[in-house]
Amino acid sequence: MRLKDKVAIVTGGASGIGRAAIDLFASEGASVVIADINASAIEAAVGELRNAGHKAAGHMCDVTRREDTHEFMKMVHAEFGRIDVLVNNAGITRYRPFAEATSEDWDAVLGVDLKGVFFCSQAAAPFMRRQGYGRIVNISSALGTGAAPHNTAGSPGGSAAYASAKAGVIMLTKTLARELGPDGITVNCVAPGTFLTPISASNRTPDEVEEHLEHRRRNLLLRRVGTLDELASVILFFASDQASYVTGQTLSVDGGRSDRM
Numbered sequence: 319m320r321l322k323d324k325v326a327i328v329t330g331g332a333s334g335i336g337r338a339a340i341d342l343f344a345s346e347g348a349s350v351v352i353a354d355i356n357a358s359a360i361e362a363a364v365g366e367l368r369n370a371g372h373k374a375a376g377h378m379c380d381v382t383r384r385e386d387t388h389e390f391m392k393m394v395h396a397e398f399g400r401i402d403v404l405v406n407n408a409g410i411t412r413y414r415p416f417a418e419a420t421s422e423d424w425d426a427v428l429g430v431d432l433k434g435v436f437f438c439s440q441a442a443a444p445f446m447r448r449q450g451y452g453r454i455v456n457i458s459s460a461l462g463t464g465a466a467p468h469n470t471a472g473s474p475g476g477s478a479a480y481a482s483a484k485a486g487v488i489m490l491t492k493t494l495a496r497e498l499g500p501d502g503i504t505v506n507c508v509a510p511g512t513f514l515t516p517i518s519a520s521n522r523t524p525d526e527v528e529e530h531l532e533h534r535r536r537n538l539l540l541r542r543v544g545t546l547d548e549l550a551s552v553i554l555f556f557a558s559d560q561a562s563y564v565t566g567q568t569l570s571v572d573g574g575r576s577d578r579m
């Protein structure tokens with residue numbers, strides 16, 4: 319039980335990678351709390367977790383809204399008495415070639431993927447500081463570590479906003495690690511490669527998704543797309559005391575993407 323008696327929050331925890339982290343954390347003994355904007359998915363996830371005997375809660379929280387994030391953290395602290403782990407996972411993407419990308423695209427993606435990390439960390443940090451203990455794990459992306467073609471289907475990319483946000487998350491991780499380290503709070507980052515979740519299908523047809531996955535399978539050093547469990551276990555590592563002397567780091571979990579090496 320690597321998170322026994324810990325209280326762990328995952329933003330975007332109602333779907334995909336966040337949900338995988340929530341499930342693993344719960345099985346490792348944590349009380350888990352989902353912050354998301356998808357009410358029905360929150361309800362379904364919390365129901366399943368409670369039915370399985372876990373302590374779980376979930377609340378609507380738009381990470382782009384500062385007030386939401388502060389309200390959310392207050393609510394979690396009132397309900398569970400502590401905030402030990404925060405995984406800043408909520409994310410969106412809008413793939414559009416650079417020349418066509420709009421100001422609204424930029425603001426939407428940077429708002430969730432970068433500003434959301436800033437707001438949630440800022441809202442959770444005071445509680446962690448008071449405890450003298452905290453683990454913040456930020457989710458970046460392989461696209462934040464190297465400029466890769468987004469899609470093999472003839473697309474030259476289209477990830478300017480997303481890649482910029484995800485690169486920003488890596489730097490934000492380092493600055494937060496510096497500011498929060500003296501209070502016993504570690505801040506680390508995971509940069510996933512390709513995993514099959516709803517985000518992988520956003521702005522892609524099913525054929526394009528398959529083509530994208532096939533391209534990855536051919537080019538990854540490990541020659542396969544990863545499972546969500548393989549990713550969640552690395553998030554757990556940073557969230558647990560196994561990584562108690564690690565801070566400010568980014569770990570790529572991508573099956574060996576040669577396009578960033």
Ligand SMILES: NC(=O)c1ccc[n+]([C@@H]2O[C@H](COP(=O)([O-])OP(=O)(O)OC[C@H]3O[C@@H](n4cnc5c(N)ncnc54)[C@H](O)[C@@H]3O)[C@@H](O)[C@H]2O)c1
Binds near residue numbers: 331379457
């Ligand atoms: N799937 C991949 O291949 C992959 C690769 C690299 C990085 N990532 C990153 O992993 C994270 C999770 O992605 P996923 O693949 O699980 O996607 P997903 O779409 O399955 O899950 C994202 C979750 O975030 C929530 N969300 C969106 N906007 C929000 C907001 N404003 N406030 C709160 N919650 C919000 C959604 O409702 C959803 O539940 C993202 O940050 C994504 O950029 C994913």
